[in-house]
Amino acid sequence: MIPLLQVSDLSVGLRGGALLVDSLAFRLERGQRLGIVGGSGSGKSVTVHAVAGLLPEELTATGSVRLDGQEILDLPETERARLRGRRIATIFQEPMTALDPVRRIADQVRAPMDIHRLGTAKERRDKVADLLAAVGLPRTTFPADLFPHELSGGQRQRVLLAAALAADPDVLLADEPTTALDLVTQRQILDLLDNLAERRGLSLVMVSHDLGVIARLCEHVLVMEGGRMVENGPVAKILTAPAHPVTARLVGRRLAAAPIEQRPRHAPLLVARGLTRHYRLPDRGRRVAVDDVDLEIMAGESVGLVGASGSGKSTLARLLTGLEPPDAGSVLLDGHDPGRWDKVRHSVQMVFQDPFDSLDPRWKIARIVGEPLDRDRLPDSEHLARVVQALREVELPEDALRRHPHAFSGGQRQRIAIARALVARPRLVVLDEPLSALDVVIQDQVLALLSRLRAAHDLTYLLISHDLGVVQRLCSRVIVLAKGQIVEEGPVDQILHSPRSSAARALVDAVLAPTVAPQQGPDY
């Protein structure tokens, strides 16, 4: 039998330059689900673009991609366009940018049917309603005339999924469809994909850097590194007996939990009482972002602050660091209000989520790292010595000092941001989702660095995250936030194994350990 999709000897490269994908081959039977996993730069995304015929102009693909036995790689653009959406549909990583902001969601879901001239106007309309209901956006609560900005990231990804399915494609190519979403939403979207693929007999190619995501959905997985396939086989086999070191690294990351340091509790370093923060809404209403929060962090302790997106954790962090004044309540750090007291300015530092946003692009690294010391007017030699030492602590070479941030990768930038936090010799470091912008291998390195620095400098961490798996590796105590309130608090193991609140349960369920999930569908 002819496979639905057969890729052989596929290479993609810059014109006359380096190869991004090198002689890749795989096949996909009808109804089968294939996962492609690899770190950033492994060529997995480029592969999907090549199969979908969506490569940017600078890239050329050679080899063969056959759909139902028909060669499609060298088809002229007009004929490729006829396949797109109708036979091969794609969904991408960024739900925030993949929808047209000025068109209603129903129109965007209907677009593939309009383009491929399927059915009558009424049939199309009915189908849009069915599809939106099928992806969990029923008409009663989500009228079809909504615009994308009225939806959350997860809801937009649902709309994209509905649009991808509108013309009943045979193959769905999903390129990191859940990476931009928080873990709870990610879990929901994966369940939905699973369900829809099952019911519609859809074949799926799923690309992710996260083996947990792949294992949740696919029965067969292909591991890529540097544009080549390094391993492939059934998910169960790859997970239990990875043959290649790259695979082993991807499998190993969530299993190996770092030992958690248990320390005697000292006096509280940070005490917050009755913290409340509202935001005014344009319609004169109020949204309570943080609602009457009491919290204590002991010196030397590491506390995880977890919650789904919109639970108020980032606002709480800004209140605790004094970046934003509370509407009610107080924060005392070592007995002082961090918003007012210059004395404690050095005691609290922060590492931000997005390393591409947290370093001034116009400044050189030496100036960036030294910024927390600027107001101290240290002698130049001492200032420089502190900066150099901080850089050494995060294992960056000294010649980094004279360069600008754009010369560094995401992981290196996050190290620079950590060096900036360290240079002031703080007592409390607030880590606001410090890993979520990094790929898994880099995440491991940064986690290890954070845990070593904590031991070396007797630091107290407040780690904000939506990922309990990350929190588990760094923190001993967890605070669960939902709708601006603390709903649960306790040792990390207790929350992981017997969560009491529904918010905590949702977060625990969302930790996708790369274990073999029960799989349906045809055997490979």
Place this chain on the structure above:
Amino acid sequence: MGATITATMLALALLSMIWTPYPPVAIDIKAKLQGPSLRHLLGTDPFGRDTASMLMTGARHSLSVATGSVLLGAGLGVPAGAMAAAIGGWLDDLVMRGNDLLFAFPAVLTAIMLAAALGPSTWTAVIAIGLFNIPVFARVTRSAAVRLWPRSFVQAARLSGKGRFRITVEHILPNIIDQLVVQVTVQLALAILAEAGLGYLGLSVPPPAPSWGKMLADAQTFLAVSPRLAILPGVMVAITVLGLNMLGDGLRDRLDPRLAALR
């Protein structure tokens, strides 16, 4: 290309300060309304003044009025916009409503009124045109700065204990300077046009100093006899505006961080 045109105009204007083929105000009735020749490269006007010399001197006046007015606009608008973004609240409202107020006046008309009230002089033109550059710069600065304030590197600077003024100087302004430079070229082009408009109405530099706008106005009477006299200053204005706009586009491409990352 844009830079070349702009540089050429600038060079002509600068040159006119030390040398022109003839003194631009020298009247030579015998040689009136001559066509282009070796003696008078671009011909002469009804008073026998050398057109090339007048154009060069006019370039100087046009460019200095334009530059002065843009400097005035940026000098007041940029700090106002940066302050509005840094402090927010009532100050932001005050600055932006003040802007709206200035925007609400028809710019050229008000400039004419101002010039008429203060009498024609270089300074009048600078102030009249500069006044309407203030809100443009304030707005561009504010909107760019407001986008920067929530960014993490600014938050990090606040955690370093730096005040809003210091952060504005150290982080905000360096990061919006490229947008401001582009805006400067656009406003220069508009100011050249506005100056020509005022000159045409006799409200820019006082006679007998030549200005492109005034040359256009004077040429009207002789349009049938000598269209060259109207075309030449018009072409000068058009070329200068085009050159500045192209320079602005070029700078925008060059300074766009997304494009810069590709290089």
